[in-house]
Amino acid sequence: MYNRWGKAVILLLVFLCACTSVPVPKETLVQAPAVLQTDSSLTTALKQDERPVVLGFSQVGAESRFRNANTKSIQDAAKQAGIDLKFSDAEQQQSKQIEAIRSYIAAKVDVIAFSPVIETGWDNVLMEAKEAGIPVIITDRSVDVKDHSLYITLIGSNFVEEGRKAGKYVIDKMRNVNRPIRIAEIRGTENSAPALDRKRGFEEIIKDNPNMEIIASETGNFTREEGKEVMTRFLKKHGRDIQVLFAHNDDMAFGAMEAMEEIGLRPGKDIVIVSVDGGKEAFQAMLDGRLNCTVECNPLFGPLLMQAVRELMAGRNIPKRIIVKEGVFTQGTAAREIGNRKY
Structure with a gap:
């Protein structure tokens, strides 16, 4: 005791x-x-x-x-x-x-x-x-x-810092794009610290960039299955208007990739994808060109x-x-x- x-x-x-x-x-x-x-x-x-x-x-x-x-x-x-x-x-x-x-x-x-x-x-x-x-x-x-x-x-x-890192990557990656950049976000579990803080950190970084706008944001509960479901809804509503996806973890990003591929989109090319976790599968996805960036959460x-x-x-x-x-x-x-x- x-x-x-x-x-x-x-x-x-x-x-x-x-x-x-x-x-x-x-x-x-x-x-x-x-x-x-x-x-x-x-x-x-x-x-x-x-x-x-x-x-x-x-x-x-x-x-x-x-x-x-x-x-x-x-x-x-x-x-x-x-x-x-x-x-x-x-x-x-x-x-x-x-x-x-x-x-x-x-x-x-x-x-x-x-x-x-x-x-x-x-x-x-x-x-x-x-x-x-x-x-x-x-x-x-x-x-x-x-x-x-x-x-x-x-x-x-530090989940806020993870969100900031993701935002900084997006700004750097899209720095030469001279048109509106529409971002979709798949959040973690509602009211969980990583979901709240990663969103806060990401928005803190992109808020002063007038070309960037989050046009869709839903929870995917950190699971691959719900990540795919959420991305399917995003694509039905916004189609190819989405240029960037910020997924709060790798698993939801993988689910979102499946949704993209089912309608003929190329993850990592047609839509820039940044996720959080940094697992081995994410590294393989980057080698395959399907994922652009992963922010490590050890x-x-x-x-x-x-x-x-x-x-x-x-x-x-x-x-x-x-x-x-x-x-x-x-x-x-x-x-x-x-x-x-x-x-």
Whole structure:
């Protein structure tokens, strides 16, 4: 339990900066490690009561390749770290996620972590965890709560910045086009942090370009099937008036490509496509000329989560926000980078 170890002040990213006295900002950018480094002193601290640390983790679902890679990363990292992982899949339902968190509270796990389905509606259950003395780590997606002491840290991507990167690519790609540029957008799950933030970041970048206009925007729930359905509707309504597609993840982009090809359009040529995630399939699509750009959203932060759990249970301090370092990849860099993709 958290109370056994004392309540840590969330100021420093100790697992990156244990050997320096330089202050760490509250928002810290790190590269998720491929392998969790073992520290014998931390292992001793974790097992001083002769039992493994128990982590209850509620995953948002299995809606995409990103999510599946994220799940595997967390499960593999827990096994490597010797952490007893209690895992549940919310199947995109907040009610199931709240139920899982309450079950972890009842089971008196040491730490709770979860990737929230949507941003809002977490205050009560997180207060229950706090009152039980169980620390909570948020992963991947943010929560909108009045009291930010209800969770210890958020580990994941900067979704607003991902949207900005997508917008910057579109502006650069279309810089020599001297006519109106009509953009279609397939958003992620309604009211989820990545959907809200990617849209905000993208619009922030393109809003001052008078030639650019988003003429269609719908949710595709991060799935390939709904991405195809949404793009089919867009094409029926707007036809070849669409010059650019911004899909909030790779899977929806792949579904949209299928819809384009069914009416004889060439993805990546007749319609410029930029997506988010950066999985291996996206790199192959860029090599094939079907996808123009993918903005990386790195799912492989399982080792980073386990490191945070270990530091927390050892009574050490971690920052309130840990942002995973990510890149932008295009057709021009796909061949060089595809071999480095781990998902």
